[in-house]
Amino acid sequence: MSEDKIGDYKLVKCLQTGNNSQVWEVVETSSHRHFAMKLLLPGMAKDGQSKKMLYHEAAVGKEMTHPNVIRISYVSEDSTDHYFVMEYFPAGSLKSRIVNKQYDFIRERADSIFKQAATGLAYMNASGWVHRDIKPDNLLVNAAGELRIIDFAIARRIVAPTFFNKLFHRKGFIQGTRSYMSPEQIRGEMLDGRADIYSYGATLYELTTYRPPFRASSQQELLAKHCIEAPATLISYNKDLTPEFSNLVLRCLAKKREDRPESFHEVLKALNQIRVYKSVPAPK
Secondary structure (H helix, E strand, C coil): CCCCEECCEEEEEEEEECCCEEEEEEEECCCCCEEEEEEECHHHCCCHHHHHHHHHHHHHHHHCCCCCECCEEEECCCCCCCEEEEECCCCEEHHHHHHCCCHHHHHHHHHHHHHHHHHHHHHHHHCCEECCCCCHHHEEECCCCCEEECCCCCCEECCCCCHHHHHHCCCCCCCCCCCCCCHHHHCCCCCCHHHHHHHHHHHHHHHHHCCCCCCCCCHHHHHHHHHHCCCCCHHHCCCCECHHHHHHHHHHCCCCHHHCCCCHHHHHHHHCCCCCECCCCCCC
């Protein structure tokens, strides 16, 4: 790694810095094309767990080929610089748009972006993966309203719930983001696509009411609310939402996975039959 070059990629601008990694805008020197690079911070190079998650995210992403899922094009095999390269998609996350109170942006595109997210997740689940960390932060939407799902660091294979799989399933430590986790994810149970449906419901709740479904004074209290407390109707926070949309989101947030839509195909079917906002005409 030189000061401004890693492998065949010239570093242009740091886009984001996290606890373990940075995302850079880069240019491939051989083709002059722009990409994004997720690079493990130098101080994390000896942290086995951070390396494992970075390469796991890359491996899952390499399997994905869908217009609503970020494309990963190259994974480094360098022993010193740990990174992967993905499509350059200059866009803010939906979380940043909430924080910056860009409510009109979300409202005007809600029908399209909610369907794009459900379509990408239907593809991921059908490909055999549970994302496990769906939230506004992991949905990027550009100015044209195009959406990409990102961050597969804790994605997990869907395992058929046979007797033996259930018998030998080991409950791991809780991974995910507490404001969006399904009850079964909190309990460390085997997961299928309906765990993502719950997180998607929590995401839609926040994108249309500007608050998560539950708030609490401690992390344990928040997790308990996901497991036992019914969320308030969305209309109690935003009177412009239709009852049909509010009911769909509450179905996605059902405590028992059996009470949620069976798959994202069912979610999409429902979205195609309803309007999100009373004041926004149905798409033609």
